[in-house]
Amino acid sequence: MPDFSCRLSDQIHLKTPIILASGISGNSDSLLVRAAKSGAAAVTTKSCTLKYRPGTDNPASSDWGCGLITNLGLTNPGVDSMVYLINAYRQKAAESVVPVIANIYADNPDEFVELTTKIKLAQPDIIEFVLPEYDPGLVAEITAAVRVNAGLIPISVKLSAICSHIGKVARKAQDAGADFITAVNPVPGMVIDAYAAKPFLSQGSGWISGPSLKPIALKCISDIYKEVSIPIIGMGGVSSGLDMAEMILAGASAVGIGSALYYRGYEAFTKILVEFEEFMNSEGYNNLSEICGKIWR
Amino acid sequence: MPDFSCRLSDQIHLKTPIILASGISGNSDSLLVRAAKSGAAAVTTKSCTLKYRPGTDNPASSDWGCGLITNLGLTNPGVDSMVYLINAYRQKAAESVVPVIANIYADNPDEFVELTTKIKLAQPDIIEFVLPEYDPGLVAEITAAVRVNAGLIPISVKLSAICSHIGKVARKAQDAGADFITAVNPVPGMVIDAYAAKPFLSQGSGWISGPSLKPIALKCISDIYKEVSIPIIGMGGVSSGLDMAEMILAGASAVGIGSALYYRGYEAFTKILVEFEEFMNSEGYNNLSEICGKIWR
Amino acid sequence: MEKPFSMEEKKSRVFTVDKVRIENDTTHSLIMKEPMASEPGQFILIWIPGLGEKPFSVAGSNPLMITIADVGKVSGQIDRYQPGDRLWIRGPFGQGYQPYGKDALLVGGGYGASPLLYLAETLIKKGINVHVFLGARSANLLILVDEFEKIPVKLHITTNDGTRGIQGFVTVPLEETIQQLSDVQDACVYACGPKKMLYGIDALCERYGIPRQLSWEAIMRCGMGLCGNCKIEMPDTWEEPVNKPGSKKAWLVCKDGPTSFTK
Amino acid sequence: MEKPFSMEEKKSRVFTVDKVRIENDTTHSLIMKEPMASEPGQFILIWIPGLGEKPFSVAGSNPLMITIADVGKVSGQIDRYQPGDRLWIRGPFGQGYQPYGKDALLVGGGYGASPLLYLAETLIKKGINVHVFLGARSANLLILVDEFEKIPVKLHITTNDGTRGIQGFVTVPLEETIQQLSDVQDACVYACGPKKMLYGIDALCERYGIPRQLSWEAIMRCGMGLCGNCKIEMPDTWEEPVNKPGSKKAWLVCKDGPTSFTK
């Protein structure tokens, strides 16, 4: 069996490279436990904001054929409850516990400082944050602010597939102190029902994830890989072991899955890993570093 | 039967709203004739540059399951030959002739001036141009330059789905003199073959068109529709009459098809129109303006 | 390696109301013109453009039928629908009831009875012996009684106020019937209704060691097993399947359910 | 309204060489371990990662077989492949030959013979009477002769220099055979080879009023009917199908072809 251990940094060692992406089950300690028990090597909480957000009305999501569209409106209990939730997760997971990545979101640097200070109380293994805009100056400012306030906790900047010149932006984030890059967040999209003459989602538009996102994500990840030296947590449309291989070949050190839980249930973690192992065996690879970024070698 | 006539401006009247998108068969006068005879209400030539470009090596395209990826490298005979080709198209099409949209591409405003001056010799019905970057200042500068040099010929700015704040950029283009907006050009993507440990296309990455592009395109078009008052030539993943309806409902005045010719052949034009007519009849619509942008009413 | 999913469109489709059947003061059934391949116990999502989308049980598949209690925004709007009106429906979703054993005991509380007529018909076709237990607070809240009377089932009715059938809870005639079964292992209780009733029935079944399939409700958002909003905790009697570790404390109604099966 | 296409993956898959058969100095056949459902006359695209991708005719489908003349970059690389080596293949693409009538006259020029063995086998199975005409400049450029000798066909060989078979062009024995046919309308010529040969055969067939299916070559780029690079003009004898207006002057080898059918 190939060696799947995944060393993201001196502090962060994952038993395999598969991670639960943010926003999937991430508002429930017991669902995070379920993900951990189902094979996730790390779990990410739902993006949390300073205050509770109820989220949007239904319909908030749909399978439109080539992928999913969702707009749940950042439903989350607020950062204080999230700290509680992370602790509850650790306690309930007991010996099944895996590292937890706390995802935060704010509109401006000041809020990010406050959020970082608060989420730090839960001592997450990584603080991941979603940027409101991809202006390079702002990216640097927010990253530096989170970096300073996170103390010893490593931080990851999560970039969206719509971030133009994503490689350069990732580089800015690295220079401003990011320990990892998480990529990608989905692209905006809209599903219209012609008979209703209305967008399907209550909010009009949403974000496109799942299979149709994969080639876009692979391009982003390979662009980032060429620009940075820090590890990339890759995601976007991974639902099989081969997808996972492609993402690592493009330059990801670990791989997040989200929509795959719709296609394959919580079993997705083990199924994808088994398929990935088949691939590694059939091609004679022994460990992850052999294939990470290999398309460029 | 509903009234399909499509008045893009005082000068440009199309018999239906369906257009051949740029890059599909657009380097051959006789293929443009075939498109016109197959039901295209207007045809667009391949993007042409000042000089001949041979294009990329194979593989240059693939059907990856949810859509297509292509990177043909702007293969085109150069603007002088394109002028010749447009004239040949008109002559060969004879009574089947439909308006021709000449698409041009350059890296900088100066080249755009030269290209516009040259392509004008063919007296295309519309000059459409693809921008090298979406910096708002540059968009305005290039649009103004093309506008001045195009004389009486209407111009359309073609925007890509990766253009962030696409509505605002379209607004800039309108303010700088664009008569129409064409949207969208495909998003960058990469298809990787895990067993080969290589990107599939010879150039590494390419552009994603076809079904998986549709929700992204619909979002762009609806964003543009909210910002501009000029007509939008919408495209991106349209391969059925319902897709076409969705795009018009989002705000397009006419609809381009490209990848659909792969899925349905040149028959795509009539098939899509027949399906669109079925939709219009079943919903009791009488003409295009009733549904254009209706999701916002 | 095969792709782990098929690229079918799962978007809402337009359905047209063919007939409306009044079940009681607040409940009625819509019979559509179109069919939808589905199993009893599965659910669909009904979208009223501009208003919202809510889950409903499949109450018949060919043509598609749904039974709706008017309790709020979406159900209230649907309540006004007449033949010819259109609804947008996607589905079916979730795990349905699985025919099991030779005796079936179907228990419906309030509009929880809605999927049971369809289930009863399916079980009868398989040669299974069907008992139906309908309970409600009062006679005017019972539904589908006339329909059940038309098919070969043994029907037991209870109302809390005694306005129809036996006075009391459905669990009373249910327990009597369980006691009369020749082999509880070869029978199954199928229940749908409020959470409290399900917990009660589960405890009763556990006492007698009889298999049961319970259909749960929760507030759904994504309906795709992603957001986690529909998470419920299963009763202690429910054993965690080995392929779903951790699901006992975190069971998704939209994806793991809506029906659970305890043998 | 149904979706007009299925979301199947059409990406390249890995195939492994099982056997290599030498056909002549520059041509050899690769027999793969895996099958590929396809019809004679269709083509596939072979990708050599890092090198390029080129079209080749299907020369057998179960297992997949291809016959390749070493003329350049990709074919030269494939020429070196041994059992166990891997190739990346997608397809099949395009329109194949359609079995037609009771007599079949198969004409191959040079490596143009490559799809004809597979075609002959398919036609024989349908009870069609098969003649095969193989032509080349010289004996050492002929291919598949031994293979055709093993199956029940009437084989005619020509070489320009007379080193094997009749000296001259394939059109000579072809014309003789056409003249002997009892009913030219119930027969069909199937040809594959250089463009010039195809034009010649088309003119000959036109003179005798015999149906023909010709397989064309062109330089392909997208292989998807989009770029227009594989466009050719069909001979004047070719009537434009009503559902393909304008295609006579703009026929796509990758999508309309590679085989044309003139009745």
Ligand SMILES: Cc1cc2nc3c(=O)[nH]c(=O)nc-3n(C[C@H](O)[C@H](O)[C@H](O)COP(=O)(O)OP(=O)(O)OC[C@H]3O[C@@H](n4cnc5c(N)ncnc54)[C@H](O)[C@@H]3O)c2cc1C
């Ligand atoms: C798997 C599943 C299957 C379901 N099957 C059916 C079915 O077959 N028939 C059916 O009528 N409903 C069914 N429901 C419930 C249904 O989805 C809606 O919750 C119900 O119609 C209320 O929606 P609304 O928009 O009309 O009410 P809202 O405007 O959302 O709510 C109005 C008020 O009613 C209360 N309320 C909400 N739901 C209920 C409820 N279930 N009972 C009593 N009060 C409630 C709310 O708390 C609120 O105070 C099912 C739910 C699930 C999860």
Ligand SMILES: Cc1cc2nc3c(=O)[nH]c(=O)nc-3n(C[C@H](O)[C@H](O)[C@H](O)COP(=O)(O)OP(=O)(O)OC[C@H]3O[C@@H](n4cnc5c(N)ncnc54)[C@H](O)[C@@H]3O)c2cc1C
């Ligand atoms: C529908 C279709 C089916 C085909 N089927 C087969 C087949 O079954 N077997 C097969 O061997 N080839 C077949 N070909 C031709 C094949 O696709 C390639 O063109 C050929 O193998 C050359 O590719 P290359 O990369 O090796 O040569 P390149 O490096 O591209 O070319 C090298 C040199 O060879 C010349 N050349 C290119 N093609 C040919 C040719 N066809 N004949 C003679 N010289 C040529 C070029 O002009 C150049 O000078 C088919 C082509 C088409 C369009």
Ligand SMILES: Cc1cc2nc3c(=O)[nH]c(=O)nc-3n(C[C@H](O)[C@H](O)[C@H](O)COP(=O)(O)O)c2cc1C
């Ligand atoms: C239902 C849903 C909710 C999501 N919520 C969040 C979120 O709160 N924060 C975030 O950074 N990403 C969120 N995402 C994005 C995912 O973390 C991931 O980046 C994206 O879905 C791409 O991966 P996938 O194709 O595997 O789903 C969400 C995705 C989905 C499908």
Ligand SMILES: Cc1cc2nc3c(=O)[nH]c(=O)nc-3n(C[C@H](O)[C@H](O)[C@H](O)COP(=O)(O)O)c2cc1C
């Ligand atoms: C093979 C191919 C070549 C293309 N070439 C060009 C081009 O030269 N210039 C351009 O503006 N767009 C080009 N496009 C983009 C199309 O015009 C269109 O914007 C895009 O494909 C989205 O539409 P579709 O999904 O219907 O294909 C090309 C698209 C394809 C598929």
Ligand code: FES
């Ligand atoms: S409703 Fe979102 S997980 Fe069930």
Ligand code: FES
């Ligand atoms: S190769 Fe592109 S159209 Fe045929």
